[in-house]
Amino acid sequence: MKITILNFWLMPAMLVFVAASACTGGTVGTQGSQPRTVVDVPAFSADSAYAYVAAQVAFGPRVPGSEAHRLCADYLSATLTRMGAAVTVQKADVEVFDGQTVPMYNVIGSFRPEKRNRIMLCSHWDSRPFADHDSDHARRDAPIDGANDGASGVGVLLEVARHLGTVPAQLGVDIIFFDVEDYGLPDHRDVGYKPDTWCLGSQYWGRHPHAPGYEARYGILLDMVGAADAVFCRELYSKQTAPHVVDAVWDAAARLGYGSLFVRSDGGSITDDHVYVNRLRGFPCIDIIHYEPHSSTGFCRTWHTQDDRLENISRPTLQAVGRTVMEVIYNER
Numbered sequence: 001m002k003i004t005i006l007n008f009w010l011m012p013a014m015l016v017f018v019a020a021s022a023c024t025g026g027t028v029g030t031q032g033s034q035p036r037t038v039v040d041v042p043a044f045s046a047d048s049a050y051a052y053v054a055a056q057v058a059f060g061p062r063v064p065g066s067e068a069h070r071l072c073a074d075y076l077s078a079t080l081t082r083m084g085a086a087v088t089v090q091k092a093d094v095e096v097f098d099g100q101t102v103p104m105y106n107v108i109g110s111f112r113p114e115k116r117n118r119i120m121l122c123s124h125w126d127s128r129p130f131a132d133h134d135s136d137h138a139r140r141d142a143p144i145d146g147a148n149d150g151a152s153g154v155g156v157l158l159e160v161a162r163h164l165g166t167v168p169a170q171l172g173v174d175i176i177f178f179d180v181e182d183y184g185l186p187d188h189r190d191v192g193y194k195p196d197t198w199c200l201g202s203q204y205w206g207r208h209p210h211a212p213g214y215e216a217r218y219g220i221l222l223d224m225v226g227a228a229d230a231v232f233c234r235e236l237y238s239k240q241t242a243p244h245v246v247d248a249v250w251d252a253a254a255r256l257g258y259g260s261l262f263v264r265s266d267g268g269s270i271t272d273d274h275v276y277v278n279r280l281r282g283f284p285c286i287d288i289i290h291y292e293p294h295s296s297t298g299f300c301r302t303w304h305t306q307d308d309r310l311e312n313i314s315r316p317t318l319q320a321v322g323r324t325v326m327e328v329i330y331n332e333r
């Protein structure tokens, strides 16, 4: 994913959204009139989520076209199937920034596929093929483990899926693992600019959804949700397109005692899978992403470096994110 400069034309619209959302606070769901917690939410296990992260990292970097990538796609679809989801794997060849074609596998697990009202949860599962922000230039051309940038969001969602298979939510839930998110333009080589080189899996899905005319009430994207020092600001495209969902998620986190992670301050405008979901499918989707306004990159210390390893994954952070997501989706009616 990539940070972009906030366009000034967004500003008046954002002010309107802030004013509108101030009238609807205090409920769990996103429908405005719903009560607070009314269901017993199954207990999210950070140990289990961590094990799902570790299982992905154990394949090695899941760089599109590699053996690890193919094997991990099989692992994700087999795991969702075992949990009771109806699984679709979208396979296609997509062209990356340098003209090379790589295989893409979007892995989609649908719970209660018969339900018309649905929630979409998503995360990218591929690993970046280079470490273009590593301080050691000699390490920049090797792929990264992507324990946080990729595997963490998928690990949280696999743990959510495990519960959905045994304790169904009221709405249908689709869990989508997007591929080829992180093959965007490298910052350590001068290759010239090209638009839309990130998020190739979600761009493909946006144009070819797994179900005809697919839409969800809303979507939640998880990206880099596993660092010990994580902080989740309110990402600006999310605030612009889905302020009610941002409010519902951040309010739920605050009630659960995770207000120090889900902070009230604004994040940057981040080009991530949720942008293409919004743009191509037309339903609101937010991004829960670790954003650090005071770092030089805008992201966490390990972002696009060889330090993005399993040893830097924190169970308490996985717990905070997973528990919050479950609180929101199980209270949706």
Ligand SMILES: [Zn+2]
Binding pocket: 001, 128, 149, 182, 304
């Ligand atoms: Zn990345």
